[in-house]
Amino acid sequence: MRYSGFKVFLEGLTGNRGWKPAWRDPEPKSDYDVIIIGGGGHGLSTAYYLSKVYGVRNVAVLEKGWLGSGNIGRNTTIIRSNYMLPGNEPFYEFSLKLWEGLEQDFNYNAMISQRSILNLFHSDPQRDAFVRRANAMMLAGADAELADEAQLRRELPFLDFDNARFPIKGGLFQRRGGTVRHDAVAWGYARGADAEGVDIIQNCEVTGFQIENGICKGVQTTKGAINAKKIAVCVAGSSGRVMAMAGMRLPIESHVLQAFVSEGLKPVLPGVITFGAGHFYVSQSDKGGLVFGGDIDAYNSYAQRGNLPVVEDVAEGGMAIMPMIGRARLLRSWGGIMDMSMDGSPFIDKTHIGGLYFNGGWCYGGFKATPASGYCYAHLLAKDEPHPVATEMRLDRFKRGHLIDEKGQGNQPNLH
């Protein structure tokens, strides 16, 4: 069924009796060409592009809970492509271009809103670094716009420009950045993949891999054994747990990242604002709540909740840059588990085990990557070679010394 304004109108006249479930609820078959483990944003987008673009039809997505129960529904919904390094920026720009055509492509309203993203700077050296990043972005085909203090005072008069510690001297805009209704991304991809014949199997936890002579031939699940030619792991947040079942240690630590939303307010924020120096970033949802976050809690965790010191740190960061939020009440806070990799960049790669593929290590930046991650993973699964924009996202890059370290922090995952 195609969704359209006309369809909404027609159903409204006929008592909304014609709507059907957006995807089937099938039992698993015994054999598939490709099994994707993980029914989050990346797993579902992989299934969607694998079937729709690469023509692989006999595909199953196994999800241990319900669709979109992980980080696709726990993030702060920001899309952007303001990275710098050659191994990253073309990939994220590819992702942003996919976002721009996504709703028409999968015929689902994901409320993609290119309301811009702004990174603030506070000093001349930081400005120089942002100019360099802006140039790298433009070389990869992305948009970037440097704004000085006078321009920001006109556009965002509520910021604390004369902050004693971090006076605002300007910022780097990416006008094509913005926000998306994140749950709708999971639903849209699920519906699109299902329409292409992908079996989406919920409440089906993988409990082991069937590995014979170095080749992975299937998985054991809570719904029985399932065989497949290719097994694609896509479980960022649980990568350590799942890959341990295949006997692999990863260049990843799991950390918890908290996010927050205030009570609904009248429109005050035109776009996304990030205050990197103070560990704070914020946007305003269409319902009016301020959606904001800061740093990870910085210790290994698989608990989807954090602790109070980071709540305090984020609130202080917000007050420092935007004192007007002081009277807004915090409505909710929650946590999601991040695959923090050793250089802050992700993996889309084969493993040393035949037929077993790995996608993970997205740190706190997986949401914006959802379309390109799925597209590039599907490319790898279909053709057994990396997509041209994802050639650097290899598992062995640390051994080769080819790190993609945007922040230059080295192998300290909680600092990326």
Added chain:
Amino acid sequence: MIINHPLLGPRDAAEFVYLGDESLIERPDPNAPDAADRFYEYGYLRDNPAGEHKELWYHEQGDRSWLVVTRNTITHQITHVELARDVARAKGRDR
């Protein structure tokens, strides 16, 4: 989280800086024939368990001692705290 410091008693975890897995105490021998592989594993690969985890915390805003904290990564419950010095000596290191 409260970390029960062996010398100072219960302290707020916010006073500490987190480094990572306790295995970072066991730095490989740089003269071993397979030193490159072992340093790769030491520097970049982690067990990253869901459950009990032994990890290094540094009491930066306190007495600047390194601690080995045994903590559950699913519940955040801390069950055991030792001085990293004692752990290293028990492994045969001189300090």
